[in-house]
Structure formats: structure tokens, C-alpha cells
Amino acid sequence: MNNPYLQEELLRMSGVDPKKCMACGKCSASCPAYDEMEYHPHQFVSMVKNGDIEPLMKSESLYRCLTCFACAERCPRGVEPAKLVEAVRLAVIRQQGANRLKAQDVPALLDEEIPQQALVSAFRKYAK
Numbered sequence: 001m002n003n004p005y006l007q008e009e010l011l012r013m014s015g016v017d018p019k020k021c022m023a024c025g026k027c028s029a030s031c032p033a034y035d036e037m038e039y040h041p042h043q044f045v046s047m048v049k050n051g052d053i054e055p056l057m058k059s060e061s062l063y064r065c066l067t068c069f070a071c072a073e074r075c076p077r078g079v080e081p082a083k084l085v086e087a088v089r090l091a092v093i094r095q096q097g098a099n100r101l102k103a104q105d106v107p108a109l110l111d112e113e114i115p116q117q118a119l120v121s122a123f124r125k126y127a128k
Helices: 004-014 041-049 070-074 081-094 103-109 116-126
Strands: none
Touching: 004 041, 004 081, 041 081, 070 081
16 A cells, blocks of 8 residues: 555655665665565565555564664665665654553563663663
């Protein structure tokens, strides 16, 4: 299903131009979560570029992405798939009642071995 308004909103939020992608796959090849993802970084870019957003919004891949930006580091054209993943994740969170996890639930999932950065990142992702 093609939703041009949603596509435009995602591009605005992410600041990414998916038309720059040449589908080389370097982003996916460098992704540490590749095996966990239904849609890989290059597929995210392609699907957003084509306006095929709905399957992405329902995908577990949104929550498998580590947002480590390895994909952005490897891209020869400066496309940042992780920013698109973040934008789609934020679009899902903004849908009423669609937040996967509430900010107050995060501390119970952590232990003292997890770095402070993980806690801050979780609040950033789930408190919007």
C-alpha cells in the first residue's frame, strides 16, 4: 500500500534521500543484526523509496535494528538506513496505542551490566 503522505513525513523526519541508494548492499552486509531482521537495511531504503511503508511498520525488524549506524558508515552514497528505521519506528510509536514498550517498563528489563547508554537510548526510543 502506497501512502505518499507517510512517505513524505518519514523522509522529512529522517533527512534521508533514498533515491541516492544504488542498492549495492554494503549496508546490509555490515549490519550486525542482519540475521535477526525480516527486512534488511537496503530493503528498508528501497521500500521507503517505493512508498511501501505499511509492511515496515508491522515488521519486527524495527525493533531488531541496533541503530549502530554501521550501515551508514559503509554506504558509499551517504544514505543512512538507520535513520529511516528510526523514522518508521517513531511513526509507529506516534500511532495511538502502538508503542511497543512504555518508558517506565525499561528499567525492569536492565541489569547493572548494561551500560548507561543503553538506558538513555531506550528512553529516547520509547518515550516519544
